Amino acid sequence: MANLPAGPAQARAVVTGAGTINPLGSSVKETWEALLDGRSGIALLEQDWAEQLPVRIAGQVTTDLAEHLSTREMKRMDRCGQLALIAAREAWVQAGAPEVDPERFAVVIGSAYGGLGSTIEQDRVLAASGPRKVSPHTLTRLMANGPAAWVSIDLGARGGARTPVSACASGAEAIVQAAELIRSGAADVVIAGGVDASVNDLVISGFSQIRALSTRADEPQRASRPFDAGRDGFVLAEGAAVVVLESEEHARNRGAAILGAVAGGAVTSDANDIVAADPAMQRRVMQKALDCAGMQPADIGFVHAHATSTPVGDRLEGQAISAVFGPNVPVTSTKGHTGHLLGGAGALAAVVVLETLGTGQLPGTLNVEALDPEVDLNVITEVTYQLAPDHTRAGLVNAFGFGGHSVALVLTGA
Numbered sequence: 511m512a513n514l515p516a517g518p519a520q521a522r523a524v525v526t527g528a529g530t531i532n533p534l535g536s537s538v539k540e541t542w543e544a545l546l547d548g549r550s551g552i553a554l555l556e557q558d559w560a561e562q563l564p565v566r567i568a569g570q571v572t573t574d575l576a577e578h579l580s581t582r583e584m585k586r587m588d589r590c591g592q593l594a595l596i597a598a599r600e601a602w603v604q605a606g607a608p609e610v611d612p613e614r615f616a617v618v619i620g621s622a623y624g625g626l627g628s629t630i631e632q633d634r635v636l637a638a639s640g641p642r643k644v645s646p647h648t649l650t651r652l653m654a655n656g657p658a659a660w661v662s663i664d665l666g667a668r669g670g671a672r673t674p675v676s677a678c679a680s681g682a683e684a685i686v687q688a689a690e691l692i693r694s695g696a697a698d699v700v701i702a703g704g705v706d707a708s709v710n711d712l713v714i715s716g717f718s719q720i721r722a723l724s725t726r727a728d729e730p731q732r733a734s735r736p737f738d739a740g741r742d743g744f745v746l747a748e749g750a751a752v753v754v755l756e757s758e759e760h761a762r763n764r765g766a767a768i769l770g771a772v773a774g775g776a777v778t779s780d781a782n783d784i785v786a787a788d789p790a791m792q793r794r795v796m797q798k799a800l801d802c803a804g805m806q807p808a809d810i811g812f813v814h815a816h817a818t819s820t821p822v823g824d825r826l827e828g829q830a831i832s833a834v835f836g837p838n839v840p841v842t843s844t845k846g847h848t849g850h851l852l853g854g855a856g857a858l859a860a861v862v863v864l865e866t867l868g869t870g871q872l873p874g875t876l877n878v879e880a881l882d883p884e885v886d887l888n889v890i891t892e893v894t895y896q897l898a899p900d901h902t903r904a905g906l907v908n909a910f911g912f913g914g915h916s917v918a919l920v921l922t923g924a
Contacts, residue, residue, distance in 0.1 A: 526604070617658045741820070874895055
């Protein structure tokens with residue numbers, strides 16, 4: 511996929527709405543308040559299916575989704591689609607439900623695993639009760655493109671419903687694709703973001719087998735600790751985050767409030783290893799995003815790192831960030847609060863960065879008791895850090911995924 515085109519003839523992609531549902535809350539407001547309070551959404555798994563698992567902690571959405579969706583929507587959609595639709599509706603309302611030609615209105619929502627929960631559930635129904643008991647909604651619930659499709663149907667978007675599937679970089683890549691549609695003139699409005707709902711025994715067991723998950727079951731809220739010297743793995747979580755992008759002309763013509771803009775973005779592939787990251791390509795993707803935005807490293811006021819709390823991943827990313835921006839740029843990762851939303855992680859980070867650009871408040875990195883000595887970075891550990899005014903002009907989001915997927919976004923304030 512190409513990176514965002516640059517040049518004066520390109521339309522500016524601005525953000526007019528944002529929505530999320532995640533372990534901290536069912537809206538941007540609830541999530542932001544929880545972040546500023548330093549709260550964690552990670553807890554012990556109490557379901558029967560978790561009793562024999564090697565890891566029994568996760569970040570789960572505790573909201574009753576039936577309070578937001580109809581009975582029909584609950585029946586027909588996988589949880590992944592349900593979360594995406596709730597976040598998209600919040601973003602759409604904040605954007606003012608803009609009037610737009612349906613053929614110039616698109617959706618791009620990424621996911622690492624799509625409707626995996628429904629796949630597992632219905633496979634067990636098949637094994638236990640036979641083919642006649644399998645739900646007629648099985649195939650449409652398990653499709654990876656389901657979340658994008660449901661959002662496009664709900665809001666009437668006919669300009670394409672796309673689904674980047676790039677592991678934990680999926681949500682960030684979706685925003686790059688959406689901004690590309692705006693800047694190239696192919697769309698006037700795009701809903702973009704990421705989602706995953708994969709807190710289940712299969713995914714937990716798989717990640718446990720490669721020793722990627724934290725085993726701090728006795729203190730769940732302290733388990734996710736990006737950049738901390740004692741980190742021992744990430745905490746699996748679920749959730750969705752979505753933004754509404756518009757061309758600046760379209761937004762201003764209708765008098766919309768602008769929250770920020772996607773100034774630049776880049777997507778690269780390591781071509782190195784299916785799991786191990788290549789820090790050279792992490793550096794490269796950040797630099798390419800800066801080039802796209804027409805910025806220098808000094809123009810970035812802070813970085814929201816991918817930093818999932820894995821021993822190797824955080825160290826390599828920390829070294830890459832330091833190589834591009836130097837050791838003094840403020841850095842945070844809110845995965846200490848939420849756990850790792852997989853395909854939703856980069857999109858949620860983008861929402862956090864937009865809130866920081868608007869308020870000047872940067873949520874700190876939770877649970878950093880002793881910074882890893884191999885990470886030469888200004889990792890923010892205060893509950894809330896007040897940025898200097900000149901640091902609120904632009905922020906950068908990193909998102910990396912298995913398969914060598916690397917994405918960086920440069921966001922600017924309104």
